[in-house]
Amino acid sequence: xxxQNDREVLLSLRNVEIxxxxxxxxxxxxxxxxxxxxxxxxxxxxxxxxxxxxTTIGRAIMRINPLSAGEILFEGKRIxxxxxxxxxxxxxxxxxxxxxxxxxxxxxxxxxxxxVSEGLYNFHLYKNEEERIAKVDRALEEVGLLPEHxxxxxxxxxxxxxxxxxxxxxxxxxxKLVVADEPxxxxxxxxxxxxxxxxxxxxxxxxxxxxxxxxxxxxxRFIADRIAVIHLGRIVEIAETEELFAHPLHPYTVSxxxxxxxxxxxxxxxxxxxxxxxxxxxxxxxxxxMRELLPGHFVYCSPEQGKEYLxxxxxx
Amino acid sequence: MADERKxxxxxxxxxxxxxxxxxxxxxxxxxxxxxxxxxxxxxxxxxxxxxSVFTKTFTGMLESNGTISKGSVMFHGQDLTxxxxxKDWEGIRGAKISTIFQDPMTSLxxxxxxxxxxxxxxxxxxxxxxxxxxxxxxxxxERVGIPNxxxxxxxxxxxxxxxxxxxxxxxxxLSCHPEILICDxxxxxxxxxxxxxxxxxxxxxxxxxxxxxxYITHDLGVVANVADRVGVMYGGQIIEYGTVNEIxxxxxxxxxxxxxxxxxxxxxxxxxxxxxTGTPPSLYNEIKGDAFAPRNPxxxxxxxxxxxxxxxxxxxxxxKTWLLDPRAPKIEKPAVIQNLHEKIAKMTAKGGAFHxxxx
Numbered sequence: 001x002x003x004q005n006d007r008e009v010l011l012s013l014r015n016v017e018i019x020x021x022x023x024x025x026x027x028x029x030x031x032x033x034x035x036x037x038x039x040x041x042x043x044x045x046x047x048x049x050x051x052x053x054x055t056t057i058g059r060a061i062m063r064i065n066p067l068s069a070g071e072i073l074f075e076g077k078r079i080x081x082x083x084x085x086x087x088x089x090x091x092x093x094x095x096x097x098x099x100x101x102x103x104x105x106x107x108x109x110x111x112x113x114x115x116v117s118e119g120l121y122n123f124h125l126y127k128n129e130e131e132r133i134a135k136v137d138r139a140l141e142e143v144g145l146l147p148e149h150x151x152x153x154x155x156x157x158x159x160x161x162x163x164x165x166x167x168x169x170x171x172x173x174x175x176k177l178v179v180a181d182e183p184x185x186x187x188x189x190x191x192x193x194x195x196x197x198x199x200x201x202x203x204x205x206x207x208x209x210x211x212x213x214x215x216x217x218x219x220x221r222f223i224a225d226r227i228a229v230i231h232l233g234r235i236v237e238i239a240e241t242e243e244l245f246a247h248p249l250h251p252y253t254v255s256x257x258x259x260x261x262x263x264x265x266x267x268x269x270x271x272x273x274x275x276x277x278x279x280x281x282x283x284x285x286x287x288x289x290m291r292e293l294l295p296g297h298f299v300y301c302s303p304e305q306g307k308e309y310l311x312x313x314x315x316x
Numbered sequence: 317m318a319d320e321r322k323x324x325x326x327x328x329x330x331x332x333x334x335x336x337x338x339x340x341x342x343x344x345x346x347x348x349x350x351x352x353x354x355x356x357x358x359x360x361x362x363x364x365x366x367x368s369v370f371t372k373t374f375t376g377m378l379e380s381n382g383t384i385s386k387g388s389v390m391f392h393g394q395d396l397t398x399x400x401x402x403k404d405w406e407g408i409r410g411a412k413i414s415t416i417f418q419d420p421m422t423s424l425x426x427x428x429x430x431x432x433x434x435x436x437x438x439x440x441x442x443x444x445x446x447x448x449x450x451x452x453x454x455x456x457x458e459r460v461g462i463p464n465x466x467x468x469x470x471x472x473x474x475x476x477x478x479x480x481x482x483x484x485x486x487x488x489x490l491s492c493h494p495e496i497l498i499c500d501x502x503x504x505x506x507x508x509x510x511x512x513x514x515x516x517x518x519x520x521x522x523x524x525x526x527x528x529x530x531y532i533t534h535d536l537g538v539v540a541n542v543a544d545r546v547g548v549m550y551g552g553q554i555i556e557y558g559t560v561n562e563i564x565x566x567x568x569x570x571x572x573x574x575x576x577x578x579x580x581x582x583x584x585x586x587x588x589x590x591x592x593t594g595t596p597p598s599l600y601n602e603i604k605g606d607a608f609a610p611r612n613p614x615x616x617x618x619x620x621x622x623x624x625x626x627x628x629x630x631x632x633x634x635x636k637t638w639l640l641d642p643r644a645p646k647i648e649k650p651a652v653i654q655n656l657h658e659k660i661a662k663m664t665a666k667g668g669a670f671h672x673x674x675x
Binding site for chain 1 (some may be wrong): 586
């Protein structure tokens, strides 16, 4: 992918394919030919509907799902497949994850202190107890919790606070990349805002890079620098956020964006969602690939279709 | 709303208590609501605000540890709060007042065919033969947009996609031509493109079958789309209600302000989103004054002492806040939600995927 060559690529997916055995000889390709770069310091969003493969990609980056083809590079080094023990440890520390449901992702029988320290224990990342506790205190403080919260249990916290604990336990490992899989979907509107603000603040303070996996496009528009749209296991469009919202080119993206409700009755009562049926518009073939139709704006299409999409854009 | 419109259901001063271990929790604290014939009323609120519990009193579906301790729900001259047994509810629940729930997988029986689950309802409430019921069911399946309805009649829920399952739930709910359809977060578990289709389906069915719709949702985008009138719930009470335009463009209650201010669409990238500090009130304790006061940065002294009454803003718009008392200081709504329409219009005017409905 060309363009923005001045920026440093942190994570790179190259023709990634992930398939699952579904009994017998059948394989289900959950992700096909996915390629994208995430630059250091950006928030890169992966959006799509349930079953589109967005979480599968996130899990592949966490090295939970093995690839059936392609490779994943982190800081220029291949991290998919077998790694040396040293590399393995480094990657685990450098790429951390925040989960959707903070109630389900914390051990309910462990104190917050243990939940947050778990990564430190696993890697012996502390010289003595004093240092470990200092690290836990600092991580809690960074997410807006207090040191006295250490001795409490997850059930004693509200949903927003629990999500903060989830963030603290990722942060304590001093990661470079954080994979956030629907981190706010389970939260109420007002709490959601707190967590988004916190994620933005930490991104600026700690120079974090996020892969933000989500289905809520209004939230993605607010937090993401760039967006990749994934549909049925295939990335169909990648662009900078406002560019994507202003000029969606792939028909699936057009349909997806047209379905997002706007909190404005006058506008909302005039809006007509566009239905995209992949059966009639299955857009794939031998000459299909990600093409840069506008600067930094890639669409999965054939050369003719690319021209057609651009023509439609002019006519708007 | 204009007084000459017919009221189909009238809830007066409802209070609901739950017994939890040895404690009582007051989930609904004196809520009144008149539903007008053919309208779409949306109740919006965060989790725990009581929006589901309140509407469950209309169908007698409170959990067994909950009781309606005060108030009445008048429907066709009958007080629904007096109904106790399932037999009492026959002919009302599922027949005149139907509910669609959030997760279609849990509202359908996984080990029975789709067809049998629809015909069961028709046979039970209309007392017609199996063959006639099947005909009606197939028609209803076609009406809610199931392709090849006749072939799919004998399939099981797992053979349907999430959106199709929700269409079946709608078919079941509407198979007895109810007067009121309660939609409890009907699209929360669905993808956004499917959500748009389901909302459009409910709208077109409402036009055709002329029922009254009560939406329960936390999504203000959905509210803006579907509602004629909106009620905002907080801490077990409706704290403001009015037409959808009044609630979005002329909100009066500080909680409504806060809810709208937290919308990500209204914030510029790089700026902090507005959020509400603190946590919702515990419903185990008696709430003094305005329930939102502890989280309201502009709370008045009286907010902590005395519960505000409803003040009338317009013939259709009421808000339960002391700010509307003539003696209260003048506090403007937050800057972020002023000119809300202009701000959102600017976002959609950038082009892209915004299309005007033609109907």
